[in-house]
Amino acid sequence: MASDERQGIQSVEVAMEVLTALEEARRPVSLSTLANLSGLQPSKVHRYLVSLVRSGLAAQEKTTGLYTLGSAVRRLGIEALRRVDEAGIASQHAIELRDRTQHTVLLVTWSDAGPTLIRWDYGAYPLPISVRVGSVLPLIDSSAGRVCYAYLPQAITKPVLRAQEKRGEARAYTDEELTKIVNDVRSTQVCITAGAIIPGLSVVASPVFGPGDGLALVLGFALPSRELTAPVTRRLSDDLLKASRLITADLGGQVKDPPAEAGQA
The missing domain is CATH 1.10.10.10 (Winged helix-like DNA-binding domain superfamily/Winged helix DNA-binding domain)
Known part of the structure; x- marks a missing residue:
């Protein structure tokens, strides 16, 4: 049988x-x-x-x-x-990634309000923050937000950025600074911020693509900044890129070749 x-x-x-x-x-x-x-x-x-x-x-x-x-x-x-459940498919990989690395894993999607946290799986390392799923993140002052800004059309992201600046939720950035952020994210497919929102908290984020090569989700690690040494940065960046590519493939997106070097802080 x-x-x-x-x-x-x-x-x-x-x-x-x-x-x-x-x-x-x-x-x-x-x-x-x-x-x-x-x-x-x-x-x-x-x-x-x-x-x-x-x-x-x-x-x-x-x-x-x-x-x-x-x-x-x-x-x-x-x-x-x-029938694709993007969050459901990505969540399976996120849990496996958390269990394997012992670091907190997060998933972010884009909403009308901006980058929105849809999953937060705590790891073994205590974090200086209590996070609520559904929270809207700063567009430029967060790793996940920067990934969204780098890969989504500016017609979508610019109004959110200006609104966050007006409300004092983000500092004003020059066009040159924003261009550099976009280029840096796209060159490595990894974005790292340390203490950008919460002192002592670092976040490593990477894009997940869906059908049509558009950004579907952002996958990331959150960890104490003291743990983010150079070797850890390289290892987590590699882990994140591999997981992002697997999720992209599961969603039917175009899997891009990983960059030669990633995880530059």
Whole structure:
């Protein structure tokens, strides 16, 4: 019984290889290109394409004869996106990350009010702060906020930043300072602040991307600043990048290659 369950249907797996090749091509492609991408013989790819086109999972352009993904794939993709629970998926990784590193892990999403804390899992290190889920963080004076500012459109972030400055919740930054913050975050995909909001508290944050390459969430560590030595910074930055990439993949986002060096304080 167990053996039968493991066997599966090989033809379905091969068809998925062809569909994956169509997806990875990012454009309509020829039969020979699909064969190269999938590692299958052209004759075999053609046989599968006939069935995939009939089912609507693939399509062949009438004018060029090139192959692309079909309407059925688009319908499946839309429904899959509708069912994605970003916070739920990320939370599973956040708990594992907390248990493995023993450091407090946080998740932040964007709301109309700004960067909003949606999960805070305490670790083994006492923190000089009591955090309430649902709290709105400063946009530039927090690591998670800076990640949001770096990857979200300014049409969304600028009004929140100006409102926080007006209320005295953030100091005023020059355009040059803001540009440097964006460039620093994007160059490493990691943002670190020490004592920016609470004295003695450091936060390391990294972006999580969803479908369409847009920012979905921010994943981060919170720890006492005294614990953030250079070796710890490198290790936690690497752990964070790996976890962020795993969550991005689970959400259907485009996984980016990790930077050569991360975690520069």
